Amino acid sequence: MNPLYFLVDCNNFYVSCERVFAPGLRERPVVVLSNNDGNVVALSNEVKEMGLPFGAPFFKVKELVRKEGVAVFSSNYTLYGDMSRRVMNCLEGFTPEMEIYSIDEAFLFIRGAAGDPVEYARRIRETVKQWTGIPVTIGIAPTKTLAKLASRIGKRDRSCRGVFDLNDGGRADRALEATGAGDVWGVGRQYAELLRRNGIRTARQLRDAPERWVRRHMTIAGLRTVWELRGVPCIPLDELPAPRKGIVSSRSFGRPVERPEELREAVAAYTARAAEKLRAQKSVAGSITVFLSTNRFREDDPQYSTGVTCRLPVPSSYTPRLIHVAGRLLDRIYRRGYRYKKAGVMLYEIMPEGDAQLDLFSRLHDTDRTRRLMQAVDRVNRAMGRHTLHFAAEGIAMPWQMRREFLSKRFTTHWEELPVVLA
DNA sequence: TCTGGGGTCCTAGGACCC
DNA sequence: TCTGGGGTCCTAGGACCC
Numbered sequence: 001m002n003p004l005y006f007l008v009d010c011n012n013f014y015v016s017c018e019r020v021f022a023p024g025l026r027e028r029p030v031v032v033l034s035n036n037d038g039n040v041v042a043l044s045n046e047v048k049e050m051g052l053p054f055g056a057p058f059f060k061v062k063e064l065v066r067k068e069g070v071a072v073f074s075s076n077y078t079l080y081g082d083m084s085r086r087v088m089n090c091l092e093g094f095t096p097e098m099e100i101y102s103i104d105e106a107f108l109f110i111r112g113a114a115g116d117p118v119e120y121a122r123r124i125r126e127t128v129k130q131w132t133g134i135p136v137t138i139g140i141a142p143t144k145t146l147a148k149l150a151s152r153i154g155k156r157d158r159s160c161r162g163v164f165d166l167n168d169g170g171r172a173d174r175a176l177e178a179t180g181a182g183d184v185w186g187v188g189r190q191y192a193e194l195l196r197r198n199g200i201r202t203a204r205q206l207r208d209a210p211e212r213w214v215r216r217h218m219t220i221a222g223l224r225t226v227w228e229l230r231g232v233p234c235i236p237l238d239e240l241p242a243p244r245k246g247i248v249s250s251r252s253f254g255r256p257v258e259r260p261e262e263l264r265e266a267v268a269a270y271t272a273r274a275a276e277k278l279r280a281q282k283s284v285a286g287s288i289t290v291f292l293s294t295n296r297f298r299e300d301d302p303q304y305s306t307g308v309t310c311r312l313p314v315p316s317s318y319t320p321r322l323i324h325v326a327g328r329l330l331d332r333i334y335r336r337g338y339r340y341k342k343a344g345v346m347l348y349e350i351m352p353e354g355d356a357q358l359d360l361f362s363r364l365h366d367t368d369r370t371r372r373l374m375q376a377v378d379r380v381n382r383a384m385g386r387h388t389l390h391f392a393a394e395g396i397a398m399p400w401q402m403r404r405e406f407l408s409k410r411f412t413t414h415w416e417e418l419p420v421v422l423a
Numbered sequence: 424t425c426t427g428g429g430g431t432c433c434t435a436g437g438a439c440c441c
Numbered sequence: 442t443c444t445g446g447g448g449t450c451c452t453a454g455g456a457c458c459c
Contacts, residue, residue: 220432252427
């Protein structure tokens with residue numbers, strides 16, 4: 001048997017996470033909203049069948065959702081993150097070679113000797129379901145692009161019972177024929193339109209497109225996609241994620257914010273969060289950007305959207321230092337008289353802790369002291385919950401925080417919120 | 424009243440170097 | 442009339458992903 005890629009994709013992941021702890025919702029329509037209860041970002045099959053589109057603004061579909069008796073949840077990333085970790089742990093038992101591709105997807109590289117791949121995939125699927133409660137679909141193919149396609153088809157095709165094998169020439173031809181070029185991994189809206197204008201409508205036509213044309217109009221990345229569709233692996237398994245080159249922390253506010261003190265608190269809170277992510281990968285940042293914007297959907301309001309960057313004299317991950325700099329940047333861009341909707345912080349020029357160039361006046365003793373202080377803060381927050389220790393600059397009341405009107409409990413990570421079973 | 428939050432990679436062109 | 446042949450780095454813009 002040739003080596004194969006399995007793409008394991010959790011079905012309607014956020015919805016499935018909610019259903020694990022609300023069994024009464026298994027047969028009922030369910031949606032999960034984005035941050036700030038903004039858009040619909042996860043739909044159960046029942047809701048998809050109603051024709052509700054992915055990404056619809058919640059306020060526009062609220063009435064329909066109420067009439068149809070759809071259960072609604074705010075995003076609960078604490079829960080989804082932990083459920084994802086459980087699924088991935090389970091998958092790791094099946095192969096040493098695995099890439100966690102997103103919160104709800106993983107590529108498994110299977111080198112044969114596993115007998116019938118379809119049987120093996122079924123066993124994986126049943127194990128994940130039994131151990132975590134999450135249903136998954138598995139696509140099997142000789143390349144990652146084809147495996148993505150296989151799982152996509154598997155989700156629609158009920159008869160395959162959650163495992164779709166594309167590792168078969170005749171079957172692959174038919175599947176590619178029935179798939180739009182724009183549904184191929186790596187082909188987005190712009191390229192789909194370009195392809196359509198050039199008479200390429202199906203994945204099969206893309207597979208058979210002239211290489212020179214693809215190379216010229218879709219760059220080397222497009223050419224890789226074409227080869228992958230032909231069954232030639234070009235996109236390797238990426239087992240250990242590279243450290244981030246940029247870290248962004250931003251949020252829309254739960255309501256418009258005008259007062260500079262509130263903006264200052266929000267920016268401090270986002271900075272603290274970004275710095276925490278930075279330290280988690282043992283890095284420091286050499287530059288920081290603060291940005292602000294008003295609500296672009298309110299066309300009658302005066303609009304203002306801007307950002308400003310500064311380079312730090314010495315790269316740092318020390319939260320108080322970063323909050324201080326972020327505050328100064330905010331002073332430079334803040335303008336009175338606008339209703340702000342969103343703010344954020346970006347950290348760039350990221351490098352490993354030990355690589356940072358100190359200046360003439362830095363003392364190693366100081367950087368060592370601040371690093372140990374931050375480590376202690378991070379340890380406490382990991383053990384006792386995020387925000388157990390935080391900085392006064394972040395404020396206490398946080399009136400600008402996002403809306404999460406339909407939030408479920410953090411069933412798997414907080415003692416006070418464990419599910420209770422009555423027997 | 425209400426519209427998310429993260430990331431990556433590729434290319435072209437210009438400045439500059441020897 | 443004839444004006445080399447490599448490089449690197451940076452930035453902006455455009456594409457993509459979940």
